[in-house]
Amino acid sequence: MGYKLAGYDVLGNVEIDPQMMALYKRNQNPRFSFQIPIQEFKEIPDDELPAELFDLDILDGSPPCSVFSIAGKREKKWGKEHHFREGQAKQKLDDLFFDFLDVVEKLRPRVVVAENVRGMIIGLAKGYVALVKRRFEQLGYRVQLFLLNSATMGVPQKRERIFFIAHRKDLQLPKLVLQFHERPVLYKEVRSGRGRPLDPNTLTYKRWLNRRPRDDSFGDITKRINGKVSNFNSILVKDDRVPNTIASNSCFIRYDEPYYISDMDIIRIQTFPRDYDFMGADVQYVCGMSVPPLMMKGIASAIYDQWLSIA
Structure with missing residues (x-):
């Protein structure tokens, strides 16, 4: 919804959860939907995927992040399989970010956006962030990491999230600047x-x-x-x-x-x-697991103004 508010067309999505996929189809009506685990999506032969999914302007992902939340015994969850939500297959949630990066390697978008919880930049999880950054570099992307608070972006909520935002090095784009100073909404x-x-x-x-x-x-x-x-x-x-x-x-x-x-x-x-x-x-539940659309609109608009409009 945030991308649409910023003027983008949303082409498709990959979603493991049947209920969330139904919501997405009802409210977003994407052209291409894949209700499968991302591990299966990345194994689909290139010639069996729609050509529109390659060389996208932006590939956006929010790999499930509960194992990095600062609430609970997060380190004890690392490297173990969990049900992210009832009815879903067990997965190593801390592997999902790298599955997403495998999709980046496959589709080669111009820009990549990946959102996660603030806990990823705290304590031992910083080592995980270093691995993510290294993988971006290996794939030929220049990545920046932003900690943003939605309360500065016109959202009536003090929601802090981190965003990995990267562009392909061949585009030779300047550093992205994200500065938001909207008044607090009470x-x-x-x-x-x-x-x-x-x-x-x-x-x-x-x-x-x-x-x-x-x-x-x-x-x-x-x-x-x-x-x-x-x-x-x-x-x-x-x-x-x-x-x-x-x-x-x-x-x-x-x-x-x-x-x-x-x-x-x-x-x-x-x-x-x-x-x-x-x-x-x-x-x-639906709102709590989402990025506020106005927050995403601000980011998506800045990416267009500073990068895509000149690339």
């Missing part, structure tokens, strides 16, 4: 309706009653009351703040009333279109 500007009410008989409700103006999450409440942090992924959403990252596994509860935020809040915070057809899928 929660009260997108707030709409109500989500579920908190159950007065639950511990969550009792903790909510003990909130203080300085508290940003239920972890702050439990630390003050119990002396240790728990329930940290339950976020207090305040009218005069930019909302936190919409994550698929977090709870977002309004500070000023005992209600979860609404689905329309989530859609607006993620800058999805109001008429997006979720086809019964969980709104928070």
Whole structure:
């Protein structure tokens, strides 16, 4: 959606998840879709693929990144097979970035964009980033790494993500400059309706009653009351703040009333279109696993202005 907002045509996609593929087809209507693991896609003979997929202006990918998230015991997950999502085949998630780079080698796009979590540039994961950069170089691409916050790009959300952005060396393009200074968009500007009410008989409700103006999450409440942090992924959403990252596994509860935020809040915070057809899928999951379209629009527009318009 972000690329379309920036004026691009989206030709196709590769997707392993049947539900996500159905959503993509319903809302994006791509010309070429492959509902297969990327490991299978990269083995398709070149002469069996549409000619339009070679020498693309941009090949974009977001290899699943949960093993690099700073939440949880991430290092213990490296090198092991996991179900990224229920119903999918087990895969080594930390290998998927290199499977994506194999597709780069196969299709030889002019520009490559790959998004991932901030955790990739923290601690031991920095070694993984070095390997990714080296692979880009071996493939004949000059790569830059950007840490961007969507709150500076017109998105009402403090979502930090890293972007590997590379171009083929034969294009001899200048360094890309990404600088965004949009004003912060506060929660009260997108707030709409109500989500579920908190159950007065639950511990969550009792903790909510003990909130203080300085508290940003239920972890702050439990630390003050119990002396240790728990329930940290339950976020207090305040009218005069930019909302936190919409994550698929977090709870977002309004500070000023005992209600979860609404689905329309989530859609607006993620800058999805109001008429997006979720086809019964969980709104928070779909939005939480996505790059905000306005964030991607800013990046895609800068790539066109600084690179593709002169290449």
